[in-house]
Amino acid sequence: MSNVATDKMTDAADDAFARGQPSTYQLPSWLPWLLGRLASGLGVVIVISFIVFGATQALPSDPARIILGPEASEQAINVLRQQLGLDQPIYTQYVAWLGEITSGNLGRSIDSNVDVSSIIHARFANSLALTLTVSLFAIPLAIVSGIFLALRRDSKVDQLAISTIVLFKAVPGFVLAILLVMLFSTSVFQVLPAASLLDPSKPALAQFTYLILPTLTLALSVVPYLLRLVRASMIEAMESDYVIAARLRGVPEHNVIWRHALPNALIPAIQGIAMTFRFLFSGVVLVEVVFSYPGIGNTLNAAIEMRDLPMIQAIVLAITLGVVLINLAADLITLLLTPRLRTASKRKLKKKRAEKRFNKASRSAA
Amino acid sequence: MSSGFKAKSVSEQFATAWRSKQVRLGFTMTLVALVVALLGPYFAPHAPTDLVGTAYGKPNGDAWLGYDLLGRDVLSRILAGGQSVVWMSISASLIAIVIGSALGVAAAYLRRKTDQFILWVTDVFIAFPDLILVLLIVSLLGREHWLIVLTVAIAFVPGVIRLSRSIALGVVTQEFIEAAEMMGYSRTQILFKEIIPNILTPLLVHLGIMLTWAVGMLSGLAFLGYGVAPPTADWGLMINENRAGLLIQPIAVFAPVVLIAIFSLGTNLLAEGVGRVTARIEER
Numbered sequence: 001m002s003n004v005a006t007d008k009m010t011d012a013a014d015d016a017f018a019r020g021q022p023s024t025y026q027l028p029s030w031l032p033w034l035l036g037r038l039a040s041g042l043g044v045v046i047v048i049s050f051i052v053f054g055a056t057q058a059l060p061s062d063p064a065r066i067i068l069g070p071e072a073s074e075q076a077i078n079v080l081r082q083q084l085g086l087d088q089p090i091y092t093q094y095v096a097w098l099g100e101i102t103s104g105n106l107g108r109s110i111d112s113n114v115d116v117s118s119i120i121h122a123r124f125a126n127s128l129a130l131t132l133t134v135s136l137f138a139i140p141l142a143i144v145s146g147i148f149l150a151l152r153r154d155s156k157v158d159q160l161a162i163s164t165i166v167l168f169k170a171v172p173g174f175v176l177a178i179l180l181v182m183l184f185s186t187s188v189f190q191v192l193p194a195a196s197l198l199d200p201s202k203p204a205l206a207q208f209t210y211l212i213l214p215t216l217t218l219a220l221s222v223v224p225y226l227l228r229l230v231r232a233s234m235i236e237a238m239e240s241d242y243v244i245a246a247r248l249r250g251v252p253e254h255n256v257i258w259r260h261a262l263p264n265a266l267i268p269a270i271q272g273i274a275m276t277f278r279f280l281f282s283g284v285v286l287v288e289v290v291f292s293y294p295g296i297g298n299t300l301n302a303a304i305e306m307r308d309l310p311m312i313q314a315i316v317l318a319i320t321l322g323v324v325l326i327n328l329a330a331d332l333i334t335l336l337l338t339p340r341l342r343t344a345s346k347r348k349l350k351k352k353r354a355e356k357r358f359n360k361a362s363r364s365a366a
Numbered sequence: 367m368s369s370g371f372k373a374k375s376v377s378e379q380f381a382t383a384w385r386s387k388q389v390r391l392g393f394t395m396t397l398v399a400l401v402v403a404l405l406g407p408y409f410a411p412h413a414p415t416d417l418v419g420t421a422y423g424k425p426n427g428d429a430w431l432g433y434d435l436l437g438r439d440v441l442s443r444i445l446a447g448g449q450s451v452v453w454m455s456i457s458a459s460l461i462a463i464v465i466g467s468a469l470g471v472a473a474a475y476l477r478r479k480t481d482q483f484i485l486w487v488t489d490v491f492i493a494f495p496d497l498i499l500v501l502l503i504v505s506l507l508g509r510e511h512w513l514i515v516l517t518v519a520i521a522f523v524p525g526v527i528r529l530s531r532s533i534a535l536g537v538v539t540q541e542f543i544e545a546a547e548m549m550g551y552s553r554t555q556i557l558f559k560e561i562i563p564n565i566l567t568p569l570l571v572h573l574g575i576m577l578t579w580a581v582g583m584l585s586g587l588a589f590l591g592y593g594v595a596p597p598t599a600d601w602g603l604m605i606n607e608n609r610a611g612l613l614i615q616p617i618a619v620f621a622p623v624v625l626i627a628i629f630s631l632g633t634n635l636l637a638e639g640v641g642r643v644t645a646r647i648e649e650r
Contacts, residue, residue, distance in 0.1 A: 043486075048493060051490075166638070170630050171626075171627045172630060175626050282498060289590060304505035307505070
């Protein structure tokens with residue numbers, strides 16, 4: 001709540017709204033920032049690959065013995081270890097593994113001896129269908145109702161909504177899933193399928209009845225976070241100096257809301273959306289298991305039970321890579337949409353301010 | 367943000383918080399779950415692993431909540447099955463808050479290279495969605511309870527680091543820290559006498575919120591089968607065990623679901639209620 005920051009924000013907002021953008025084109029000043037951010041993102045990915053590879057190597061049990069079973073002879077195990085490359089030094093194994101992964105060869109599943117990518121492909125498509133349905137439904141809902149509630153702050157509707165969504169925020173996703181199954185499938189209404197037994201020959205989106213309950217569960221557990229973030233940041237924007245300044249200049253109220261407050265209030269929401277995807281990737285594992293949904297979460301759970309190394313590595317890497325990319329995109333979009341970040345000269349200043357705003361909004365949301 | 371100087375003491379802030387209806391409701395719900403979990407085992411009518419009835423048997427005078435998939439008494443298993451999730455979630459949150467705030471405050475106070483390094487490490491860990499990280503570690507290293515507690519704590523640490531660092535940065539740059547430095551206090555003295563008292567309340571609130579997450583994650587892990595081993599009673603495990611009988615004996619699933627929900631909702635209401643009240647005090 002420093003006045004200096006809000007003053008600058010006022011200037012920036014006024015500049016952007018009153019004069020529009022400068023017409024001459026220059027090399028964007030945020031380019032070095034982008035390159036630095038890409039480099040650090042790449043660093044994160046490399047470290048993650050170390051962790052994923054190292055963690056799976058630290059397995060207490062020998063994959064060769066798992067494949068051949070406890071009765072296999074020592075000789076057969078040694079031959080298989082050679083075939084799998086398990087007798088090589090660890091860094092050779094890492095380099096070989098990384099080379100294979102980057103060329104798109106994810107290896108064979110130890111459990112079923114089928115190409116990992118061929119299994120994962122379909123499962124990823126299913127999970128993606130689920131995640132996209134959830135986000136297309138939950139993100140607009142959270143943003144619109146967050147703004148709606150912020151404009152009716154402390155009214156009866158606002159108080160009721162805020163106290164109701166705590167229920168969905170606090171109760172774990174899989175518990176919510178079971179409650180919904182009891183409500184809609186087994187006990188009260190019996191209208192929706194309790195298990196998502198998708199027909200693999202058709203795309204998941206074409207079998208929508210199976211998607212309803214998993215979507216509802218995930219949406220209910222991610223909406224509260226984003227809604228409260230948007231609500232808090234909209235309330236802050238409506239109380240900011242630049243909104244007061246706009247009102248004093250006689251700008252009509254709907255313009256104040258839609259053109260001055262809203263664009264600024266939505267910027268923290270971008271980081272919030274990135275966070276929502278992170279929640280979704282975690283939540284999807286449990287929810288898929290509850291509904292027996294044939295997605296990546298269920299596959300990961302089965303792979304862990306079977307200690308299926310290549311499968312675990314591929315899935316965890318893909319998910320973390322997804323999170324890194326989403327965070328990168330969110331940072332970039334935040335930068336491009338914030339005039340004072342886009343034009344500021346010092347790189348560090350930009351990141352710090354963006355972080356500060358997000359932290360502030362999420363703290364007041366909590 | 368804290369305005370620095372002597373904020374109200376932690377106990378005073380919590381006394382004020384007690385006047386809020388939400389805080390009292392949250393406290394009561396948490397207490398109910400804790401009492402069931404911790405005192406329950408002493409009141410269980412049967413041993414939680416004894417087969418005393420028919421599989422998925424309906425509730426009757428002897429077993430108020432009916433029987434589970436093997437014919438064990440659901441009520442006894444409910445009373446016996448709360449301990450692990452309670453002590454595991456509390457210890458995981460405590461470990462996370464201690465490690466995380468130590469690193470966060472160190473980053474804020476020491477600045478420069480230490481700060482950058484700690485932040486970069488949190489960036490790496492934040493790229494793992496928390497449940498995936500825990501599943502990865504637990505599946506590879508084993509299912510011992512202390513290991514699960516430790517991995518859940520590790521998954522929470524980056525969040526605590528970010529939070530405590532940003533709060534501590536607000537305190538470290540205040541004049542009273544500079545004054546204390548000039549008066550010749552050692553870094554340790556400044557840390558314990560000036561910085562920590564000023565960041566304690568928001569950290570305690572975060573501890574409560576983490577407790578909610580830990581309950582969700584640990585009961586979820588138990589549900590997936592990475593917790594207490596099967597014959598032992600556990601709320602999360604009970605949900606999974608009795609899922610197949612949802613149509614015949616829904617109470618066997620509903621009872622543990624309700625208790626997990628009460629516990630996580632209670633801790634969340636309590637923590638957020640206290641957070642809201644203390645934030646209001648500091649704004650004054």
